[in-house]
Amino acid sequence: MFLRQLSSVATSLQPQHLAVYRLGLICFTPVLPSPSRLLAPTRTSPRRLSTSTGVMTEHSDHEPPYKRMRTAEEKRSVKYGDANRGGGQKSNQGGGRSESRSRDANRPGKGPSRDVQRGHAPSRRCGFEPEQSAADEDMLGGRPRSFLSHPANSSEPPPPGVESAVNQAPLLGRETLLHRCWEVSPACSAMAPPRGGDRAFDFSVMSYNILSQELLHANSYLYRHCSAAALAWSHRLPNLLAELSKYDADVLCLQEVQQDHFENQIRPALQARGYECVYKKRTGKKPDGCAVAFKTSRLRLLSSNPVEFFRPGDALLDRDNVGLVILLQPNDAAASAGFVCVANTHVLYNPRRGDVKLAQLAILLAEISLSSRPPNGSRNPVVLCGDFNSTPYSPLVAFLTTGHLQYQNLPIGMVSGQEYGSRGQRLLENPIWSPTLGINRQCQYESTCTSAASSPACATVERGISHLSVEDVAKRATADRAAANNALKSWSLEHDLPLRSSYPPRLMPDGRAAITTCHSRCAMMVDYILYTPRESLPGGRGLQLLGRLSLVGQPELEQVGGLPNLRHSSDHLPLLARFRWLIADHS
Template identity: 70%
Template sequence: MPEKPVKPLQRRWEALPACQDSAAFDFSVMTYNILSQELLQDNAYLYRHCNPSVLPWEYRLPNLLAEIQQYNADIVCLQEVQEDHYENQIKPALQALGYQCEYKRRTGRKPDGCAVIFKASRLSLLSSNPIEFFRPGDALLDRDNVGLVVLLQPNDTAAPSDPSAFICVANTHLLYNPRRGDVKLAQLAILLAEIKRLSRLPDGSTCPVLLCGDFNSTPWSPLYSFLTTGCLEYQGLQIGMVSGQENSPRGQRLLTSPIWSHGLGINSRCEYKPTAESSSSSPTAVEGAISNLTVEDVANKAAAAKRARIEHGLKLQSSYQHRLAPDGRPEITTCHSRTAMTVDYILYTPDVTPPPSLPGGRGLQLLGRLSLVDQSAVEEVNGLPNQHHSSDHLPLLARFRLGR
């Protein structure tokens, strides 16, 4: 039986007040989990509500490409991009639209990965850094999720030699399993450490950061709060509560301290630990630190280790409110037969004017975003995917200003 015709979801542009800056670089960013065809087929029970005619790749691909072209973003972060479809269809189609494409497939024998694409006319690639979360022999980091971090420079920058006129863009798809918040936090620590390394400027400050992707975590969950506040006190926190995907998770296992192994080389501030090689470059400083260490210092270090706290130094903010005006209904970014919630984000470092004595401070100003919808709106269009929307996720789109 043919599917009853439905209208596309109604999404409107929400403009935000902005400061005038004639020298600014304005650009748009989209993040979109496009639903790998193999994963769709492997999890067919999630799509029983769909008319079978809207599920084949031959039907979905033109819709997905048309959506990307319609929104015309300067930077696009895609997740669940199947490698064969990427190489044979998606990449050539996007290159024909003027995009440059970077891609990282998941490890193991997984068929899909993450892509960061950007308009070559507007931005230039300075570096592309694929990240694998899998660590051989590490019982916690035994999953095949990946990330991709790129450094981009605006082409029309008024000061091409300005080292802070960069944008660090990170894209990831964290582990889905709602009961493994420990794995998600360890994966995030690796990603944040790499972002910190790549975004650090010569004066010690950081260039603007965009962190996009499917985090398989809900707004105001402990993982989301960690991202947006820079700190998580996790003493007594159940592993199944970290992501907020389940209201009453099965199992009572608590996060242990430390969450990840010291052997990972990442400290509790989600930064790479100095290597012996880099430490030896200033032996007097190291020797001085050791000789001045008191019993009280050692005790304080031990207490800090027991405090069960992780931090990161990025001042990240979400480009969405996560609730719809005027009544606070939850926004959703994904919906299938099992769930409807927000798990996709465009996070950014906002423009903060620092005191004159501090370096850096350049960030991004949010100019607007494409509105999201609530669960009832999706149900009215036969759920996701449907004849107009060919993924079980919705694309997020935001516009930013990089000041000069």
């Protein structure tokens, strides 16, 4: 009918109009429905179309996750409670009951990292070849193995950062895997061979916030961009175990480990892989905590010290965050060869309670200092891992890596760098914590001498006190307390643990901000592996960074739909570093 009408119109057209008529006929004829299509039932499409002049585009019913995330991050701060994330029951100061999260992805005025400026950026080994040298295998922490069984005819598993087809099979979805490379430190090529009587012990350390399932449900608004399938524990657990197995680290430092999942699933799986596990649950009602696992085939446990930051009756230290400090020694090392002190923690999240974060770290540093220095006065290397809920350029991280913090006139909400604006925030008080805590401004316990046999220095002090009268001892104790109070009032904090970050805050070669956590309201770096550099201890007994698993920037995370997703089952990325430690060989 329609075509016959067009034909009748064509007979009345002038010759100069025929070209326009033919063009219209060509454009409209293909879209005319056939009789069979007119009779067929219509289907409701899950996607809708919107048209404009000359353009037809397709839109989904929901905005893409990365656009929603970007819209939220453009706001200066988004306020919400911290009771369920990163610890803490309440917030009576600074931020009241509300907080804010904001991006620290690209801080203005910040240039490339020191590693970049000094030309010490590690080389990137992204294009892994099937053939690898023995040095490459050693650098990557050995051949990674998987909890998932491989087919009999499969080749050897790929090195860290490369996903195998076996691991991909159960994780297929619209998200793709993040491409992470192994970055080799340039110091490896210039590293001198061990001296006579010394030998090199290489080991790898992973730090990973695996996202507690109960915290995921309690903070579900952070994960609205995720599919329900990606958030189910039945899907997340195999992913997490496969990830831990693939990277095959000698030491695992895990945060947000839910207690029931640890006891019933995670610990049995790790034990089957040859790990021994140490766990510390948070002191409050939250079900998660910190765990450290190490390979018994390579390391033995000398001691384990759980650390609680909660102090009853202390208005500042009323949060339930915890930490772990353990001492590890190579299996084939002599007892006198020393040890590595490994610490793991998850610091309070609340961006506006920098005073609580500093006090928690002071307790942890005091425990590390006490544990890493035996009575003979020797010093041993330290590896400090965890989710510090602080950005790389923040005063808190600078305090850890420089050993000094001047905090006079420092707003309480600027300590962690999670927020930019400090208007209306109170300043840090002096002293930050009460002298009754027993920790001085050097982040050491005031009284560490328990007996005259504990150290020569303590014995000297006790011999001097034994010749004093009771009145003299009381006067000295009063003077010592006054000196401690004055020291705490100097508006500065210090610690003498030489610590360096395994990861620079910016990516090479373009200087984009490195990201370790990403969800619908923030994308920033808050996870760290700090270590004692080799040159900072006598005789070069510190640690040499050999390599690390690269981080990514925000664009890469937007391409995979943010975190978590079907392939990556936490809102944090795992950090992995490999170290060399020179130990005395007494075999």
